[in-house]
Amino acid sequence: MDFLDPRKRHQHNIRLMIGYGLTAIAIGLTSIILVYGANGYGINTKTGALIQNGLAFVDSKPGGASIYINGHFQGGTTSARLVLPAASYDLSIKKTGYRDWNRRFTLNEHSIARYTYPFLFPAKPASQNLKVYSSEPQLITQSPDKHWLLSQVPAADPKNVVFDMYDTGKPDQPPVQLVLPAALLGDGGSPQSISAVEWASDNNHLLLKHSYPGGDEFIIFNRADPAASLNVSQTFSVAASKMSLRNKKIDQLYIFKQSDNSLSLGDVGKGTLQPLLSDVLAYNSYGPDLLSYVTAQNVVAGQVMARIWENGKTYPLYTFAAGNKYFLDAAQFQGHWYYVAGSDTADRINIYKDPLSGIKDPATERAIPLIALPDSGVGSLSFSDKAHFIGVEAGQKFGVYDIENASRYQYNLSAPLSGEMHWMDGYRFIGLSGGSILAMDYDATNQQMLLPAIDPLAVFFDKNYNQLFSLASTEAGVALQRTDLRAGTDLPKP
Secondary structure, three states: OHHHOHHHHHHHHHHHHHHHHHHHHHHHHHHHHHHHHHOOEEEOOOOOOEEEEEEEEEOOEOOOOEEEEOOEEEEEEOOEEEEEEOEEEEEEEEOOOEOOEEEEEEEOOOOEEEEOOOEOOEOOOOEEEEEEEOOOOOOEEEOOOOOEEEEEOOOOOOOOOEEEEEEOOOOOOOOEEEEOOHHHOOOOOOOOEEEEEEEOOOOOEEEEEEEEOOEEEEEEEEOOOHHHOEEHHHHHOOOOOEEEEHHHOOOEEEEEEOOOOEEEEEEOOOOEEEEEEOOOOEEEEOOOOEEEEEEOOOOOOOEEEEEEEEOOEEEEEEEEEOOOOEEEEEEEEOOEEEEEEEEOOOOOEEEEEOHHHHOOOOOOOOOOOOEEEOOOOOOEEEEOHHHOEEEEEEOOEEEEEEOOOOEEEEEEOOOOOOOOOEEOOOOEEEEEEOOEEEEEEOOOOOOEEEEEOOOOOOEEEOOOOOEEEEEEEEOOEEEEEEEEOOOHHHOOOO
């Protein structure tokens, strides 16, 4: 028996120790490789040199698009996870029937780049008319869930207010006509106009502003039951300059009177008014008990102050030059509140992150801005969907702040714009240039001219962004058109 032979037993022990040692070395090397790999390191298979990698996540709408890095096909389609050495790259996303999406980017060591938002537009978008109107609809608006599209039917009688309601999920179905009760509208000559103020979060109620020679009045229109619509100006017996829904619901409204610069809270059910603020020049509301507003109170002549009102207390935000137009907005992103304030004559637009957390004494302390967008003469300001970006526009000049990546972009568009651009979604602007719809990424890359249109604000999408709705001139009048944004194999089977 070998195990009784001391010499053979000794040789067996040596082989066993060598085996243990080699196993330990293999485990150690594997652990090192895994640790280095987890930290973004790799090995160049040609030279054997140690390289530092980063990660790139790439996706698109529609999916199934081919991914190219520096012109080389990566062997996969969106969505994909790419491990790449730290360097600068040209990324292209391609799919048959669609226009390419391109971006130059730099990937740093151990960093992660996310390009999960690319939108591929069809190479040859084709439109069809849903309805042709005798003239451009005075009002066209869409519910927050993108399900319902309301278009006012042109009429000779200004008190004959009829809306065509389209179901964007079933665009081939004819619209349903909804009539605003004429008794809700104040009397008084021409001109008269109806404009949309804001939708309630229930996607059924829409706050409208009726302007006529007798003044302005506000109406809550019930698209599900038009007969149940309500003239809230009559309810409160008040001549308001502006109204807005408290917390996107119809039971209470903020009521602003420019005649005395007062802001009140109106209870629709009770018909009562509760004074909130005085000396208000402009305001905006967020949630149930949060406002930002501009006042000239307690500041030097020619200056105004943006303040925050929360649960009955006010806090100073920013003092800047008085203007003809004020920009106030706020939104939450990843659990933090971001505020923006400025005017059309101020030399910058300030952005604040959680400003109330840094103010201990409202009487003496001011919020500290996170960053400023130095754009005078601003015409519009807005957060993108889901508040990823803040954009300001002054004619052809744009300033954009990327909240997630703390990056700022400033650029001038060479393409002449017809009116202001607005956010298409969380990453793209859309508007009109040269009589056609222009879409582009937040930093002006991937500019796409799509199809003829006449109104930069009348560009809408269904909830899946498969259908685009717009107004276009025709020989017979103005057509509400739909354009299928799908192409090739993504088109529904007949």
